[in-house]
Amino acid sequence: MTSPRSSNTFLFVFLLLSGLAAVLWCAAHYMGLPLPASFLEATRWVAIAVFCLYAWKRRSLTAWIVVGMLMGIEIGYDWPNAAKDLQVLSTIFLRLIKTIVAPLIFGTLVVGIAGHADLKQVGRMGVKAIVYFEVITTLALIIGLAAINISQAGSGVTPPEHAAAAAPAAPSPSASDIILHAFPENIAKSVADAQVLQVVVFSIFFGIALALLNEEKREPMIRFCESLSEVMFKFTNIVMLFAPVGICGAMAYTIGTMGFGVLINLAKLLATLYAALFVFLLCVLLPVAILMRLQVKRFIEAVIEPVSIAFATASSEAALPRAMEAMEGFGVPRQIVAFVMPTGYSFNLDGSTLYLSLAAIFVAQAAGVHMSLGQQLIMMLTLMLTSKGVAGVPRAMLVILSGTVDSFHLPMWPVVILLGVDQLMDMARAATNVLGNCLGTAVVARWEGSLGKEAPSPTVLDAVAK
Secondary structure, three states: OOOHHHHHHHHHHHHHHHHHHHHHHHHHHHOOOOOOHHHHHHHHHHHHHHHHHHHHHHOOHHHHHHHHHHHHHHHHHHOHHHHHHHHHHHHHHHHHHHHHHHHHHHHHHHHHHHOOOOHHHHHHHHHHHHHHHHHHHHHHHHHHHHHHHHHOOOOOOOOOOOHHHHOOOOOOOOHHHHHHHOOOOOHHHHHHOOOHHHHHHHHHHHHHHHHOOOHHHHHHHHHHHHHHHHHHHHHHHHHHOOHHHHHHHHHHHHHHHHOHHHHHHHHHHHHHHHHHHHHHHHHHHHHHHHHOOOOHHHHHHHHHHHHHHHHHHOOHHHHHHHHHHHHHHHOOOHHHHHHHHHHHHHHOOHHHHHHHHHHHHHHHHHOOOOOOHHHHHHHHHHHHHHOOOOOOOOOHHHHHHHHHHHHOOOOOHHHHHHHHHHHHHHHHHHHHHHHHHHHHHHHHHHHOOOOOOOOOOHHHHHHHOO
């Protein structure tokens, strides 16, 4: 068994070395200290090597994920041309994750509905979850709207050459399109297209139909779905072993293609987003956790891994299987996790909603178009409706933003310049999406009086113990 004191020593040495490397880099770049680039590079790699020893001693997947992030950033900075080819690693990881999502949702949701045969509880949970989701996302939207109006991040932006010609075009969905999008016409197509909301709707109807059958015909399918759920959780554990490698590739590609200088023109918007998200976490999510009498420290320990995965991959979807395991390990019964978590991926995208309110007004400010408070609220309502069902897929928010901006007759070139830092903004909003959905799942469990009343499965306990 690893001594905590031994691993903490490596962590202290890493912090010391990384601090020294940062000071030397600043001295070389801003004070003109004649230090060889190879020496500066070596100091950074030595610090990362020490953190690798810390991760080895800790034997924690979260620690190895941080290793992947650090190595990816360093590879992208030191060897940007080679880093561009490492995107394949993150693509492999994301593809493996996407194969898990649909069968996991189907298996857990069907068992959650039909396994207990309590359709009243399902309806009650649904109402509570939707009310909670809409209140929280509305607060996120208001905070984002206030933040961008205070910072005025879009004011004074100079339009780039030929931006209008390069702007992405996206149709504005009508109300009927939004409603129809929730209902699958072909479940195989919904699975292939990663339409989480459609899979959820199909699974709910399937579970209700199964619950209405007699026990003799219902039991074999329930056993199949229970086995499917356990297999997919075990599948998740296997895939997560590749997470540090995939995340290393994602970070290397991001830094290698964009570099750190990409923040110069849009630093104010980026700072506004991160400040608004911090306010949202501090003034909305934390009070909710306290009011619901959740063990905040234990909750943070449970969600840190899925949140870090979402941040590094810029995809809420990539963290969904691990988030479901984390919440079951936290004490939320599986039937609640199976219903609330996937539903939240369609109705409770807190980070994405806050980002959309920022980005939409940024477009108007950059274009020099004054929008009254009433016009801003109408645009926010439109964004809230059109963002449902996108499941936190990377870049999906740009499509939603483009369609809404076009429908309000605003120019598209400001959307184009957002592409430069979209990866960095996507990381923050994806992490907030996952954190918000984990909290929402725990809140509904508390309302149902079920939090901590049901022991997690051995597979889940094995996963969260790592």
